[in-house]
Amino acid sequence: MKNFAKKDELQQYLAKLRADGAVITFVPTLGALHQGHLSLIQQAQQLGNVVVCSIFVNPTQFNDPKDLEKYPRPIQDDIRKLEQVNCDVLFNPDVPEMYANNEKWHLDIGELESLLEGKFRPGHYQGVTQVVYKLFDIVKPDIALFGQKDYQQVLVIQKMVDLLKLPVKLVMCPIVREPDGLAMSSRNVHLSTDDRKRALILSKTLNRIKQQFTPDRIGQLQQEAIVAINNEPGVTLAYFEIADGETLHPANKNTKKFAALVAATVGKTRLIDNVIISD
Numbered sequence: 618m619k620n621f622a623k624k625d626e627l628q629q630y631l632a633k634l635r636a637d638g639a640v641i642t643f644v645p646t647l648g649a650l651h652q653g654h655l656s657l658i659q660q661a662q663q664l665g666n667v668v669v670c671s672i673f674v675n676p677t678q679f680n681d682p683k684d685l686e687k688y689p690r691p692i693q694d695d696i697r698k699l700e701q702v703n704c705d706v707l708f709n710p711d712v713p714e715m716y717a718n719n720e721k722w723h724l725d726i727g728e729l730e731s732l733l734e735g736k737f738r739p740g741h742y743q744g745v746t747q748v749v750y751k752l753f754d755i756v757k758p759d760i761a762l763f764g765q766k767d768y769q770q771v772l773v774i775q776k777m778v779d780l781l782k783l784p785v786k787l788v789m790c791p792i793v794r795e796p797d798g799l800a801m802s803s804r805n806v807h808l809s810t811d812d813r814k815r816a817l818i819l820s821k822t823l824n825r826i827k828q829q830f831t832p833d834r835i836g837q838l839q840q841e842a843i844v845a846i847n848n849e850p851g852v853t854l855a856y857f858e859i860a861d862g863e864t865l866h867p868a869n870k871n872t873k874k875f876a877a878l879v880a881a882t883v884g885k886t887r888l889i890d891n892v893i894i895s896d
């Protein structure tokens with residue numbers, strides 16, 4: 618695997634491949650890689666000739682400095698995992714390589730900015746669009762792959778691609794889960810043994826809602842889900858919403874694509890999960 622820390626060197630390398638007709642696919646990550654990330658790399662391998670993975674813990678998308686500080690950074694393990702799945706290129710820049718001092722960024726992403734995750738993590742999606750815009754500009758991928766795990770993020774990035782007419786196709790990949798249903802996340806390493814068990818209430822509740830869902834029971838099912846999660850000791854719910862999967866507005870009977878999305882803090886760890894109920 619080629620490993621670049623400097624954007625110029627990466628760009629030179631990719632320019633040659635592009636000139637030879639290679640289709641470049643791209644998987645941006647914050648590192649602390651798990652099977653969810655690796656599944657994106659494997660899907661990227663099916664769609665193009667060269668897979669670029671970036672590992673960059675982007676400071677501008679963290680609204681909590683403590684969360685940024687304690688974010689896991691096991692770079693040697695990550696490199697080993699990427700090599701095991703035959704990833705072609707790693708881009709692993711440091712902060713000064715990505716940002717000049719006091720850079721400004723604002724993109725009008727409409728209501729996605731203030732709904733659900735946006736409401737609880739002010740500025741988060743500005744940081745996400747800022748770094749993904751920069752990464753797209755450096756890598757110039759034909760196809761970029763993102764996980765459904767961060768469902769709202771996929772909608773936000775698609776909105777940016779549409780607004781700025783960026784020449785990249787986005788692909789959303791399914792959530793990879795532990796055998797007991799917990800959505801894989803780099804943050805799961807922070808869960809104590811008890812928290813790890815309690816966290817299962819999120820995926821269990823999402824599954825139950827999906828199984829029992831009918832459009833005339835949205836309010837009731839949402840209420841039952843909120844009660845179930847609130848009753849789990851050590852779990853503090855931020856939101857549980859049955860939403861329109863395209864706009865993330867609260868769903869109603871006329872909604873066409875339904876999704877249920879949840880965020881909660883388990884012990885001290887903030888987790889998110891979701892399920893698409895119908896396409």
Ligand code: AMP
Pocket residue numbers: 645646647648652653654656657762763764765766767790791792793794800801802803
């Ligand atoms: P992150 O490093 O958390 O920013 O994640 C990098 C990419 O991997 C994002 O597109 C995530 O949505 C995706 N991802 C994270 N966890 C999972 C998972 N459990 N299953 C599938 N994709 C995931």
